Amino acid sequence: MKLGGSLQYNFNYRHFSYSAAFDQTKKQLKSAGTPLVSLSFYYTKVNADSLFKEEKVSYKTHFLFGPSAGYAYTWVFRKNYFATGSFSFGLHASLDNLNKKNGICPTFFPRISSGYNTETWALAISAQYNVVYMSFASVDKLGLGTLNAQITFIKRLDLKIK
Numbered sequence: 001m002k003l004g005g006s007l008q009y010n011f012n013y014r015h016f017s018y019s020a021a022f023d024q025t026k027k028q029l030k031s032a033g034t035p036l037v038s039l040s041f042y043y044t045k046v047n048a049d050s051l052f053k054e055e056k057v058s059y060k061t062h063f064l065f066g067p068s069a070g071y072a073y074t075w076v077f078r079k080n081y082f083a084t085g086s087f088s089f090g091l092h093a094s095l096d097n098l099n100k101k102n103g104i105c106p107t108f109f110p111r112i113s114s115g116y117n118t119e120t121w122a123l124a125i126s127a128q129y130n131v132v133y134m135s136f137a138s139v140d141k142l143g144l145g146t147l148n149a150q151i152t153f154i155k156r157l158d159l160k161i162k
Contacts, residue, residue: 002132002144004042004064008088010072011035021074021084021113024122024154028082033073036088040107041065042132044144060142062134064105066092072111080118086111096134105133115152122154 010016012034020028042064070088077083090107108131115124127149134142 001045002042002146003044004040004132006038006040006068008036008038011037016072016074018072018086020117021082021124022111022126024115024117024124024152027117027119028074028076031074031076033071036068036070036072036086038068038070038088038090039066040068040090040092042092042107044132044134046134046142046144060096060134062094062096064092064094064107064132066090066107068092068107068109070109080116082117083114084112094134107132120156122152122156124152126150126152 010018012032015030015032016034017026017028020026042062044062044064045059046062047059068088068090070086072084072086074082074084087108087110089109091104092107094103094105109128111126111128113124113126115122115126117124127147129148130146132144134144
C-alpha cells in the first residue's frame with residue numbers, strides 16, 4: 001500500500017498546462033516548458049512472507065517527506081497535436097518502523113502524454129510512473145513503483161440549456 005500527496009508549483013503557469021496534457025480540459029496552443037518544485041509526503045506499508053525474514057516481521061511501514069525538483073515541456077508540433085514530457089527527482093527524509101532511524105531516500109516521478117485536442121473532441125495517451133524507495137542503503141534497496149497508463153477519448157457536447 002502506498003499513500004501520498006504532493007503540492008507542486010509550476011513556474012510558467014501562464015504558458016504551460018498539465019490540464020491540457022493529462023486531462024484535456026484545456027488546450028495548449030504553443031510549445032512551452034517550465035521548471036517544477038514540489039513538496040511530497042508518502043506512507044508505504046509492505047506485507048511480505050520472506051522479504052523481511054531476518055527482521056522476523058511480516059510487514060514494514062515507512063514515511064517519506066521532502067522536496068522535489070524537475071522540468072516539464074509540451075511540444076505543440078502541428079495544430080491540435082501535442083506531446084508532453086515531465087520528470088521530477090527528490091531527496092526525502094525517511095523513517096521506517098524496523099530500524100527507527102532517519103535517512104535520505106530518493107523519489108522519481110516521470111510523466112508522458114501525447115494526443116490530439118480540438119474544441120469538439122480529444123484523443124490522448126498518457127503514462128505516469130512514481131518510484132518511492134523505502135530504503136536506499138548500499139546493501140539494502142527496496143523501492144515501490146506505481147504505473148498509471150490511460151487512453152482518453154473525449155467528445156465535447158454543446159448543450160444549450162434555456
